[in-house]
Amino acid sequence: MALLRVMDLSVEVDGKKVLKNVNLSIGVGERILLLGPNGSGKSSLIQTIIGNPKYKVVRGKIFFNNEDITALSPEKRVSKGISAAFQIPPKIKGVTFQELIKLVISKSGRGFEKLEEVINEMGVNHLLKRDLNVGFSGGEMKKAELFLLFVKKPKLALIDEPDSGVDVENISLIGKMLRKLLNLDGKRRKNSAIVVTHTGYIADYIEANRAYVMLKGTVKCYGNPEIILKNIRKKGFEECVKCEYYKC
Amino acid sequence: MALLRVMDLSVEVDGKKVLKNVNLSIGVGERILLLGPNGSGKSSLIQTIIGNPKYKVVRGKIFFNNEDITALSPEKRVSKGISAAFQIPPKIKGVTFQELIKLVISKSGRGFEKLEEVINEMGVNHLLKRDLNVGFSGGEMKKAELFLLFVKKPKLALIDEPDSGVDVENISLIGKMLRKLLNLDGKRRKNSAIVVTHTGYIADYIEANRAYVMLKGTVKCYGNPEIILKNIRKKGFEECVKCEYYKC
Amino acid sequence: MKNVLNVNTTSVEGFRRKAEKALNKPAKYGLDLDVSVFQSPKPVNKPLKLLQGSRNLLEKVGVDLEEKKRSGTYYQLDEIVGKASSSQPGLKVLSLNKAFQEGVIKDYFHKLVPVDKDKYTAVAALKGKAGYVNIALQGERIKYPVQTCFFMSSPNSVQAPHNMIIAEENSEIHVITGCLVMPESVGLHAGVTEIYVKRRAKVTYTMIHSWNPETHVRPRTGALVEENGQLIIHYINLTPVSSLQTAPEIFLKGRNAKVHLSSVIVSKKKSNMDVGGTVFLEAEGTSAEIISRVITKDEAEVVTRGEIIAKSPKTKGHIECNGLMLSKNSKISTIPVLRSESDDVELTHEAAVGKLKEDEIFYLTSKGLTRKEAASVLVRGFMKVKVEGLPEILSKQIEWAINSAASGL
């Protein structure tokens, strides 16, 4: 069963088209990689799925659990089980990371067990009293976003470039956070996620079922993540999508 | 013969010690990796070698070609054959990348053959008319710095984190730029370089002779780059330097 | 003990003459008022009862009647000094009258705020009564704040205390001042405050004001900071006022002296406010920071000013003015002034006026908050100014005041 289905989606920002006829679906327990160069529409797709009002859907639909969510507010989508970790979250002065964690937990209507333990494990302790993302390094910003996902435990996690601007030590930490978040080492069913990556470094960790390649606002092809990543590394994106085997 | 020899170097910035009793040397034609976590002193060492006046040498000496250069101005060091690519170069409004290229070439006293060809090859064409580093992406900043090194053709290149904030396509491009810069595929003698890296991604390209690991302002150990990188990836920096085999 | 006192009986005749000449001199900024309509207040009946009946209001402006975690207390009802006491040996908390009697302030009185600065200092000198004098003796670090409180209850009257804070060398003192007005009363508050920070001393001066829509407020503050001294002034106004104009003048006279001046202004209804501050960097290594956060609602109008004048080398100054407009009929102006008279300076300024940012609201809704919750989180965050060096107890007090104000927006 498809958990999320994006059908023929075209999207505009300030009257400029950023997505064109995008089709994509992800099943329960699946993880997909979204690959593509800068400006290819990866982040636009994430923003549209989570419901950023700047991204106007001019055509097509988004279904989550077979329900049309195209017109829902972001907080409604969150309450249905979608959550996103942003590539570049805004810096918000005067609001600490800790305050936001508390708010997110209180909104989810249930407590969060072993919060302190998880805070230590994820290495976000030193960020708690700081203003949200203000002066955070690349890696700290990613960790904070992932931690908030963790608190939320969504059915579908949208994770935008968890590995960009992150150093070698933290890549593996973030990889481990992702595995835990997606329940990849547990016995229960794995969680679903769409993971955007530029670098592919994080790919090893998430055991993706498929990789989609985006170019110029649309999904060009999809297929085996390892083969596609190898091709991109060798030939670049433009060449990669010329490959006949994985046309959409 | 050692091209550069750093002897018992201690350095302060605004009265705060940033380097303590650092020893390091690099031979003609050698390339070394400088590894270590944030704040371990890697960039401080690069800044001190190139002659940043903020970095006050309070102990020890730097020799280049057996000449004591500890007290020379940056431009004198450059004229002797040292050049640096900065991790985060300043953004300078009103001065275009192109203008700086011209100035650097004119100062080197000789022309630069096939400039346009190299510009195209390095993919910095679109940066030429833009203000230096203003609005450059991580990758663009690195490319611009490396291009300026290229124009300079130094005997010793100091390259600070060429791979941080760079996406997968550009890592390989930057790797290729580095190989060309260091003459790794040519028949003549290879050029010398100190390459700082956080992530290690660039390590594959530069065929380093040794890796040095820095921690808390000093060089802790050095040895085979591959083994050291592997250890760091597995155990982190703190654990890695506990290893008995590579003590300084 | 009769606590009604008149400053002028103890000051020289010269002050009175100067003041009389300045009675028609308008202030540089702010709405011009006819000060002749305000009278000396009538005596209050049962002042203690009045105070205790206003416990909630007092708490809001940081006054703790039990004096827990306070090193001293001064309070004044209209013209009556209710209390002036210190619980610390190194700290003097005196009424102005007492301080004159003890001879401890004659070198300081009206040295920083001229009596003829404008009609408000003039009316303060001629009609004003009482005020506090807080002195931290040499080397004494007074841990808990001194709390001071001015309560206005008599209609159509002027309350104009003359206050002084003197921190001797190497001392530290925290003063928290709450000013409030009985809801029904119209009046003019025009206090004079002079602050002396000696070498290596530190003064923090926190004002939390709760006026009413009929009050006019014209405080006049001057401060002098000596070598390695540090002054923090944090001003918070959370309730509507008829008109308010204040612009402390701070002179950094000694090397490496520092000042931080911040204002958090919530302006509602038809409030007219003009809030600023001028810092003179008069010695090498001095630095100043002027921060303001202004929120307007309804038909309020606020002008924020800030002025840093660098007269010496190796000086630094930064002004930051942020305005958040929560109604389309309110008005905000920011007028920062940077002036350099030396080349080796770093003066910067940033300002932004507008409404809540859509991308921030969206971000918070994408974490599950409703738009309204997101807006409220952002408004509260907007009002928070980080003040390095403020004791925990004061930071908490301020946070509490801000949260209570934000919840009404």
Added chain:
Amino acid sequence: MKNVLNVNTTSVEGFRRKAEKALNKPAKYGLDLDVSVFQSPKPVNKPLKLLQGSRNLLEKVGVDLEEKKRSGTYYQLDEIVGKASSSQPGLKVLSLNKAFQEGVIKDYFHKLVPVDKDKYTAVAALKGKAGYVNIALQGERIKYPVQTCFFMSSPNSVQAPHNMIIAEENSEIHVITGCLVMPESVGLHAGVTEIYVKRRAKVTYTMIHSWNPETHVRPRTGALVEENGQLIIHYINLTPVSSLQTAPEIFLKGRNAKVHLSSVIVSKKKSNMDVGGTVFLEAEGTSAEIISRVITKDEAEVVTRGEIIAKSPKTKGHIECNGLMLSKNSKISTIPVLRSESDDVELTHEAAVGKLKEDEIFYLTSKGLTRKEAASVLVRGFMKVKVEGLPEILSKQIEWAINSAASGL
């Protein structure tokens, strides 16, 4: 054809009366001058010879005597109109007198700059002579700039032309004005300029001034921009002056009208300058940008002002003031004003005053430049203001002027 004309013979008696009443009205900003000491200039001998002898100076301020790549030329020596001609059918370049005769400006004259604004507009109206009127006809996009030049040579005189630029709907016009003074002469330049940008029209107005240390300059400029119109004013002053004060007032009256106002000021010797500009955002979607770059040397003193008043929703404004001090005896003040009278606005301001940044100098020396070369590169870079929409030919002219000024620093 006798070109000496007096504006006032063609204007109604009302202007004269108003002007006479304002002769003692000081300007809001800047040094106050006694305007009675300046006389109408004496006639010039051999004006053309004088012009041709000043070819180098003229080039510096953007005047090309060969008129290559120019669509029209106006020049004036003291009170004499030397030339007023257009080489384009869609463009009129007239002397003010001629424009009155043709009846094309009566609806515009003194509508944006009141004749009694201050003593300088008054003296301009009473003693001033001539001026240009440049009109781009409807739908005409005039590719090359109109060059205009004011040359002062007669000592102790006042030069006060009244200029107008009118861009009819859908038209585009570029005007470049060079003002210069013979080195030996003392005088007052107090020109009035009124600019009308109609719907969807675009005007760029570039001034490059080369005064001398004895000149006083008080230009008075007003502009009105209609729906989707665009105005760019770029002011460059590169030489010392005795005193200068200017602050154009720009009214964005039509939806989505835009203005960019920038000033590059190099102030040397004992120059006293006060340079600003006020923009009124009076319609939805209007936006303004005010940029200034000030370099001071010697004992020069510069005040930069900028004011954006947002009166409508969906408006944007940005002020940026950067000051670079190259001597410790010079002075820079920045006084930006942002005022919002609507909540849906984005007003921002940034300012920085100081000396060259050590990290940037180091960076350039680490690329092989000497400290001196690095400083010179940074000074040149500091003066460059990116002005979107300025034609290449003007950008080049400005760059050339800036480079020649920077090389003297």
